[in-house]
Amino acid sequence: MPQHKNDLPETLSPVTQLPLLKRLAARLFGSGLSRLRAQHAASWLQGQADGFRSGHSAGVDYGYDEGHADGLEEGRQVLFINDTRSQELRAPGIDDNLFDDWRLPLTAELKKQIKADVAALLPATAQPSAAQWKMIFSDTPSTSVVAGAGAGKSTSLVLRILLLSHYLGFELSSMTVVTFTRESRKDFIAKLQEIFALWGHTLSLKEAREVVRTFHSRILPMVRSLPGYAQLQAFETFSHRGASDDDADSNPFDLRINDAQRQQLNACYHRLYSDTPRFREAIGVLCRHALQLKALEHDHPDVQKRMAVTELAAKRDEELCDTLEDLWFAAGAWPIQGIEPSRETVNINGSTFHCHGYIEQLDAWVVLGFDPRENPQICRPNAKLSVRAEWAVKRTLFRAFCDKPLIWLESYEQSKRVLTTLAGDASAGPGFDYKLKGELSSAPLLDCFVAAASFIENLGLDVGSAVGDLRFASDDPDRFFFEALSLFWRALESHLLAQTPPVMTYNRMFSLFGEHTAQNFKLLSDAQLRPLSHLMIDEFQDVSPQIVSWLRASLREIRSRGPAMHVGRGAQRSSLLCVGDDWQSIYGWRGSSPKYFMAFNKEFVSPSTTRVMLSDNFRSQQHVIDAAEHIVRAAPSIPGKRAKACGEPKPLVPVQVLDRDDTGLVAKLTEHYNAGDRVLMLFRKGSDKALIEKEIQAVVNVDSSLPPALRRLKQLTFHSAKGLQADAVFLLGDCQHLTSSPYKNQVYRMAGLGNEGDPEPYDSAQKDEVLRLAYVGITRAITHCYWYVERQDAQGPNIPKASDRVPKGKPFFEDVRGGAVDRSDKR
Incomplete structure (x- = not known):
């Protein structure tokens, strides 16, 4: 608190005022002294200055003491603020969550009630x-x-x-x-109706079907709700009979093209071919490449063997040409419109051979082949070899030594396709097959267009944009394939939308x-x-x-x-x-x-x-589980996975790996079927199915005569078997990564798939996928699994195979390839 003036130090206290009379007397006395010049003015001024200085100094001391005391007191009552805030000013962040932050209202009491209801209404084998x-x-x-x-x-x-x-x-x-x-939709709908009925809810088939959908059946109504698209049809289910909503449940991975779809593809192709010069040029390059006889290396065994008879083959070549032309003429396949008959000579390894014609449109020479439907024993007069054998020699020599652009017509049927190509027939489309690098086989060109475009779009990419980012060597025919695809796909989308009702791909x-x-x-x-x-x-x-x-x-x-x-x-x-x-x-x-x-x-x-x-596996015995997991564990996967067999105990039987032996397979399959087992035969190639089905025809006939619910034999591809199971499973063929796909590796990178820096991300993914495919095949088995693979010397070198992962000395595998049974550590 501040001091009052009565509390001041004595030296600073003001002088007490004199009484009035004394003050008057002092003033008169002072004035008199001044008139008499008795006052010393300098002394007075000096005193005044000294007094001012001493007073000022005393005042400063007093003021400081008083202010310091006041400041200390006030400081005890004021908050000291230290500003530690960042000087950086930032905008609010983005909430990228796809969901609100919420929880299902599940109380402990409700969970207890649900568990009790499930225990009472579902059988013991179905308890979660x-x-x-x-x-x-x-x-x-x-x-x-x-x-x-x-x-x-x-x-x-x-x-x-x-x-x-x-x-x-x-x-x-x-x-x-x-x-x-x-x-799978049909099975799930039945289970949904069955379980809901136990809780007193009768779900109609229509109600259940509204809940259980495929992606395709859910997107279709969304697009149909847009103005002008109420009757929209999907191209994948387009047919002459019209499309139903059930068609949206078809296999999304099935790209087989029906007649109605092909008609639309061909019509679009014909219009584009007629109106777009650049498209015609690209198709010409593809046609010439597709039809051209594929080259053979000079050191190929067939070439080495037939080089020795080059001169002899040249001497009989004109007569061979006459014979082949007679066969083609008799079949109504020669001459061919658009092919100029011309016996142009060709130098083959120093000898003269002949062509049959020339296609100006493709700038290519034509040689007629021996149609496979003709009698293979046909011979020229006095010839030692059959016409077919002479043709085979000529074909090999042309593949190795012909430097001309050459089309070798293998059959009368192929000539018809070439004819439609040259004539620009709208109903037939391009009329030739094509094989992209990385594909296992050739297919009709427009089928190749659909497959490549679908792959690109499945990766979330636009076909035209992706094609523009692809890179190929200047002389690579695949470069022209994708240029033509880009033009065709945009034209096809417009063509389909112009139909009544409009059509669109999924x-x-x-x-x-x-x-x-x-x-x-x-x-x-x-x-x-x-x-x-x-x-x-x-x-x-x-x-x-x-x-x-x-x-x-x-x-x-x-x-x-x-x-x-x-x-x-x-x-x-x-x-x-x-x-x-x-x-x-x-x-x-x-x-x-x-x-x-x-x-x-x-x-x-x-x-x-x-x-x-x-992790519980209610299907397979533990050896089947362990064998499948051992194969697939080399592929990248979610960590911590290991399944264990649950439910009713099953006998432990190792998975058998055997050399390809169709006779042994048929005997073992018949044995299991006759014992009452459910049997599943899975194959990698359609040709294998036809071969084995012929061998097990007796079993097939018996099984197909039974009602569907009682049939115990199914024959499917590995891919088609997902979700199925059988007591005994027969796997026919290895799971292998056979080819490399340059274009798929490029678009895989565009889609951000694969590991960063991997130059072949698609190929890497496929090497992992063959392991997963073997896993799927093996895990279809409840008890027995037999895996028949080709012998090592029958497979190409350096081809990744799932069977390479079959270990030695493990109880869950029995590797009997080569006739040596691996029985080590079988407990």
């Missing part, structure tokens, strides 16, 4: 395991379920739907369960509602989006980048619409539950990738997620 309950009760917005082969996921998925609908009051119209094929439909075209969602009503609110997807390891983009865009749009989308409904917000097994991802050759399942949390960003590992 602890891991399955974790899947059913997941309360986070996103859930990934790693379910290996035979994990019993179907019942768990149905119970998940029951939880949302029966116990939480979510409308079925807010849910979609996605299966991949018509067969890939085009998905691209209309992908992440790059999110604005199109504004054209959809809440009712059209609502079925995607709570998604449950099976076989998620087989999704493509195109599908993933559509899923993410749909979920993002649902979240952006907010609570207004769910007013008055029990089902709120959105969720995603995906079930898959990266070890069963076997459709990379169509553009699918397990990446999106393996990196689920990164690909589907969520405020909270749950991962469930279903």
Whole structure:
């Protein structure tokens, strides 16, 4: 507190005032002294200055003391502020989650009630395991379920739907369960109806079908809701009989082209060929390359063997040409319009041979071959060799030593296709086959166009843009293939949309509602989006980048619409539950990738997620499981996976690996069938099926005479067998990576797939996929599995094979290749 003036030090106290009379006297006395000049003015001034200085000094001391005291007191009452804030100013971040931060309202009491109901209503063999309950009760917005082969996921998925609908009051119209094929959809619908009936809900077939869908049957109504597309048809299901909604459930990996589709392809091709010079030029290059006789190296064994008879073959060549032309003329296949008959001579290894004609349009010479339908024993008069054998010698020599552009017509049928090509016949299309580098076989050119475009679009890429980024050598015919594809695909999309009703590919439909075209969602009503609110997807390891983009865009749009989308409904917000097994991802050759399942949390960003590992295998005995996992474990996968056999104990029988022996296979298969076992024969090549089916015709006849429910023999490709099982499984053929695909490696990189820096990411993925394919085949077996592979010397060198992973000394494999039985450590 400040001091009062009465508290001042004595030296600073003011002088006490004198009485009035004394003050007057002092003033008069002072004035008199001044008049008498008795005052000393300098002394007075000096005193005044001294007084001022002493007073000032004393005042400063007093003021400081007083101010310091006041400051200390006030400082005790004031907050000291130290500003530690960052000087950097930042904008708000982006919430990229696909879901709101919410949880299913599952209380402990509700979970207890559900478990009690399931125990009472489902048989003991169908009771969920602890891991399955974790899947059913997941309360986070996103859930990934790693379910290996035979994990019993179907019942768990149905119970998940029951939880949302029966116990939480979510409308079925807010849910979609996605299966991949018509067969799996049919099975799941039946199980859904069966279990819902136990809880007192009678689901009609129509109601169940609305919930259980394929991706394709879900996108189709979305596009049909757009103005002008109410009657839209999908090209993949287009036919002369018209398309039904059921067609949207067809196998999405089946690219076989029917007659109605081919008619549209051919009509578009003919118009483009007529109107676009650059397209005609590219097709000309492809045609010439496709028809041209493929070269042989000089050191090829066939060339070395037949070089010795070059001079003799040249002497008889004119007579051979006469004989072949007579055969073709008799068959009505010669002369051919557009081919000028001309016996042009060709120098072959120093000898003179002859051609049969010249195609000006292709700038290529033509040689007629020996049609395989002719009698192979036909001979020229006095000739020692058959015409077919003489033709074979000539063909080999031409392949090795002819330097002219040459077309070798192998058959009368091939000549008809060439004729339609030259005539520009709209009903026939290009009329020649083509083989892209990396493909195992050739196919009609337009089929190749469809397959390549579908692969590119499945990767989420635009065909025209992707083609522009591809790179090939200047003389590589594949460069002209993709230039022609780019022109054709754009023309085809316009051609299909111009039909009545309009037609569109499924890939085009998905691209209309992908992440790059999110604005199109504004054209959809809440009712059209609502079925995607709570998604449950099976076989998620087989999704493509195109599908993933559509899923993410749909979920993002649902979240952006907010609570207004769910007013008055029990089902709120959105969720995603995906079930898959990266070890069963076997459709990379169509553009699918397990990446999106393996990196689920990164690909589907969520405020909270749950991962469930279903490790129990209710199908196979442990040796089958261990053998399959040993093969596939070399491929990148989700860590921590190891399945164990559950349920009723089964005998431990090792998987047998044998040399290819069709007679032994037939005997063993017949033995199992006659013993009452269910038998599954899986093959890698269609020719193998035809061969074995002929050998087991007796079994086939018996089985096909039974009602479908009682049949015990199925013959399928490895890829077609997913989801099936049998007591005894016969695998015919190894799983091998045979070729390298330059264009697929390039577009794989464009799509961001594969490891960074890998120059051949697609090929690398395929080397992993052959291991997964073997895993799928082996895990179809309940008890017995027999794997017949080609002998080592019958396979090419340096070809990655799944059977290379078969170990020695492991109890779950019995390798009897080469006749030596590996019985070590068999306990």
